Amino acid sequence: MTKTPGIAVTGASGRMGQMLIREITSSDKMHLAAAVERAGHDWVGRDIGEAMGGTASGVTVTDDAAEAFAKVQAVIDFTAPQATIAFAAAAAKAGIVHVIGTTGMSDDEIAQLAPAAEQGAIIIRAGNMSLGVNLLTQLTRQVAAALDADYDIEIIESHHNQKVDAPSGTALMLGEAAAEGRGVKLADVSDRGRDGITGAREKGDIGFTAIRGGDIVGEHDVMFAAAGERIILRHIASDRALFARGALKAALWGQGQAPGEYDMLDVLGLKT
Numbered sequence: 245m246t247k248t249p250g251i252a253v254t255g256a257s258g259r260m261g262q263m264l265i266r267e268i269t270s271s272d273k274m275h276l277a278a279a280v281e282r283a284g285h286d287w288v289g290r291d292i293g294e295a296m297g298g299t300a301s302g303v304t305v306t307d308d309a310a311e312a313f314a315k316v317q318a319v320i321d322f323t324a325p326q327a328t329i330a331f332a333a334a335a336a337k338a339g340i341v342h343v344i345g346t347t348g349m350s351d352d353e354i355a356q357l358a359p360a361a362e363q364g365a366i367i368i369r370a371g372n373m374s375l376g377v378n379l380l381t382q383l384t385r386q387v388a389a390a391l392d393a394d395y396d397i398e399i400i401e402s403h404h405n406q407k408v409d410a411p412s413g414t415a416l417m418l419g420e421a422a423a424e425g426r427g428v429k430l431a432d433v434s435d436r437g438r439d440g441i442t443g444a445r446e447k448g449d450i451g452f453t454a455i456r457g458g459d460i461v462g463e464h465d466v467m468f469a470a471a472g473e474r475i476i477l478r479h480i481a482s483d484r485a486l487f488a489r490g491a492l493k494a495a496l497w498g499q500g501q502a503p504g505e506y507d508m509l510d511v512l513g514l515k516t
């Protein structure tokens with residue numbers, strides 16, 4: 245019998261961490277080999293299955309990422325920017341696949357992943373792991389390329405009330421795609437956090453609006469608004485399992501790839 249790849253999940257107690265553990269446990273293509281939480285978390289030292297309210301899994305939650313990564317083929321990481329940077333260095337030392345779902349990383353923090361990719365990590369990072377959103381980035385690029393700046397581009401995202409970063413990673417992916425379609429740099433046209441007497445909208449800007457409330461999993465609209473008409477491209481995620489399944493697909497795709505930085509368009513074969 246062929247042995248399936250062993251997977252480590254970081255942020256094991258988190259919303260995505262627990263979802264990933266459920267999906268890995270029910271997959272026959274991989275197995276859960278390690279669960280990592282931050283030092284001081286009360287799940288450290290406990291069996292992950294029991295900590296999640298189920299039966300014992302045989303995997304004890306650890307705060308030692310280096311030790312955990314030494315015994316797996318991939319780590320799936322939905323945590324926080326500084327934690328992800330440290331995990332990338334540990335993944336490079338272990339020479340394993342590092343699937344990164346963490347959002348809210350600054351450009352400087354993203355740049356800090358490059359040395360890990362040069363030193364042996366196979367990094368697959370995306371602000372959204374779903375097929376639908378990655379397809380939507382391609383559609384957004386196409387529509388933005390087809391329309392001129394008479395069409396104002398606005399990106400509206402909605403998430404649950406525990407989300408800590410804005411705009412969402414997905415909104416930024418869509419903004420990048422729209423900017424690329426228009427042939428401009430997002431940093432030059434991005435309009436975020438309007439408040440007060442803002443003045444009229446600058447032609448060519450790409451605007452962002454973030455809604456936070458209740459248990460919304462993740463919703464994104466890309467609006468192209470002109471005199472007399474609006475085109476709206478929309479994605480609605482209604483179950484976090486969607487993101488987890490995308491991450492599992494990435495962990496498998498990464499096996500045997502050369503060290504470097506990849507995204508979900510590579511995994512899904514959508515790169516143009």
Ligand SMILES: NC(=O)C1=CN([C@@H]2O[C@H](COP(=O)(O)OP(=O)(O)OC[C@H]3O[C@@H](n4cnc5c(N)ncnc54)[C@H](O)[C@@H]3O)[C@@H](O)[C@H]2O)C=CC1
Pocket residue numbers: 254255256257258259260261280281282283285322323324327344345346347348370371372373374409413487
């Ligand atoms: N790319 C995608 O498809 C998706 C990305 N996300 C992103 O994933 C991240 C996590 O989201 P949630 O699970 O909702 O958050 P959460 O707050 O429920 O979970 C984060 C977990 O990371 C743990 N953590 C923080 N620092 C750590 C460290 N140094 N070592 C080990 N564990 C550490 C926390 O203790 C917590 O359990 C966010 O950045 C979110 O935006 C969420 C859903 C989909």
Ligand SMILES: O=C(O)C1=N[C@H](C(=O)O)C[C@H](O)C1
Pocket residue numbers: 347371372403404407411412413414415461462463
């Ligand atoms: O924090 C979340 O929940 C989500 N984060 C990702 C993002 O920032 O876009 C993906 C998804 O929308 C859920």
